[in-house]
Amino acid sequence: MSIPFIKASACGNDFLLIDGMHAPPDLAAFSKRACDRHQGVGADGVEWLFPDKSSDVHARLFNADGSEAEISGNGTRCVAAYWISEHGGESVAVRTGAGVKVCTLAGRSGNEFEFETDMGEPQVGDPFSIKLAFGEVSGIPVSMGNPHFVVFVEQYGPGWQAEAAEIGKHHDFKYGINVEFVRCINKGDIEARFFERGVGETQSSGTGSCASAVAAISAGRASSPVKVRAPGGTQSVRWAGKVFLRGPARIICRGEFFV
16 A cells, blocks of 8 residues: 655655545554655655535645644745646645645746745743743744744854754743744844754744744834745744745655555
């Protein structure tokens, strides 16, 4: 038995896209196995695609560790790229665990796509501090339909991943949290590093880029629109009531995973 998949990437944040008609009984266990970078295909997560009456497609996201997440901005863009490559069109409405997100096609060259996605209204909390083994750290909580904690830094220390991992599992965050370390370059440019729930360090993050930009704007460190630079590439975020995320998505390959 085999399960067909598409692999896609958005700024180095990679996903397997699988039609829900092929879904095994245990989505979590299969997703974890398929995402393993040594014994599986390798990915940050699996987007399971199902029919939906009020949108083009319903995407359920499972992280690399098998946990289910509300949404990935980059994963949603990958779903949109696949959908347009198969069905055509200029926009895709994707139902996620954080609601329906509309991805509007801004450009295409073969299997390379660019979209602007309506990510909805963010929820920004007041800054607060938490105590870690590393010391005290202050950050801004932001929800993009999933939770984030944005920490401003002057530079990235060699142990930032360990610090981010401790923040992500801190008892103040009952269900865990996505962590962004952000360095503000100027009012229109910021640099971010991402440590995501259920995955760990990632090359990029769509919702993380949105949270980073929103936190920087709310703190007076940036103004909309903001370019968010990450190891995997640059995305653009503008905040005008709603947050709009613009960035690329690339379809990499098709294959079969042997069960």
